[in-house]
Amino acid sequence: MRLLPVLLAALIAAPSLAVAQTATPQAATPQVATPETGAPQDPAPPAPRREEPYPQFGLQLAIGAPDGAVLSFTYSPLYWLLLDAGFAYTLAPGFVLGLEFRPIDFFISPIIRGEYGYYFAGNTANQVKKWAGIPEAQWPLIGDASYNWFSGLVGVALGSRRGFTFALEGGIGALSLNVKGGTGTINNVVVTTGDYKVTSFMPVARLSFLYFF
């Protein structure tokens, strides 16, 4: 049930892919008239056109939730397949790995993306304490916190596969916040908490700029 939006998006995008693959236009061969006879004459066969290979490497800057800000290196072994690995920073340093399909080489292209991200323990726990409105007396009960997530996204990319593209994606994700426990004395009661986990099934969104070189 939870995968329904992604599946629907993929199904809707599929016919466009088929059209893009089958509707390769044939170059029309113009008839040229010679000045002497006025009769049409076949021109010399055109030199075979050398297709520029697609660039395979790119640099990507993305912002999103829960990604934060990500600067990643992109490798594209096939024009429709992109693999990326990047350094991320939000509340703490982390990394994001992505697998992305851009099936159409056109100015506008659908995107299907899968992603895994991990943020190391940094300032996350302090922010969680503040955002969750936890009284200062209880702060010792919350130790270091790291988080990771998996997400599936669909979206659109605008731009050239051979140069700069801008992409907007949305989807669903499963995030897991892993919090270390702690010990504190509150109201003369000594409280010891074990490690605990906060998980969320949540919407995710991502905005990215990619430049192939």
Place this chain on the structure above:
Amino acid sequence: MKRLLLAALLPVIASIVGCNAFNIEADQPMACLTMPPQTFPVVAPSIPGAPGTFSGEIDLGISAVLPDFLVGGSPETHILNFQSLSVTLDGPPGASFVWLTGLEIVAQKGTTTPVLLVDYTPGSGTIGSTITANSLAPGQNLIAFLNNGGLAFSVSGTYDPRLFPSGATTWTGTITACFSAKVKKTFQEMIDGK
């Protein structure tokens, strides 16, 4: 083009209408509260040969010591389970619970139906200065107690007057109670402030 736009918009639409599908879940498998030492007056038996008794009540004050996001909410979204209890006897070196013949812990507060959590009877082994007992109702959700004013332990038990320190009218112990807590809320419930 329309299909492409629709494909891009679908996740956004799903996000908007999916507030009941999206959720957040926190799982605290163990949180232990060690109370300040508690003193229990003992009542000597009126009939020779019968056991003596003791009783007392401890207000745990859980709402004040555990994060509100874990224990502040309705029983539909929050679960608080009692897991285990240990009692350490305060006394001179060598003091032990050798005199203890039974210990019962009942969760109670206000009008909430009391729940028997511990019914401890010493085994045949050596009894030291600490006793530990697991919950009789580890699946019982105690959140309703917190919603009705708090969670208190009613402690009662029996002792063997022949083994109890002569002349003593009380015993003092440090109680540690361990709980697990779980909360699951949909985004819609969070928006609604439930």
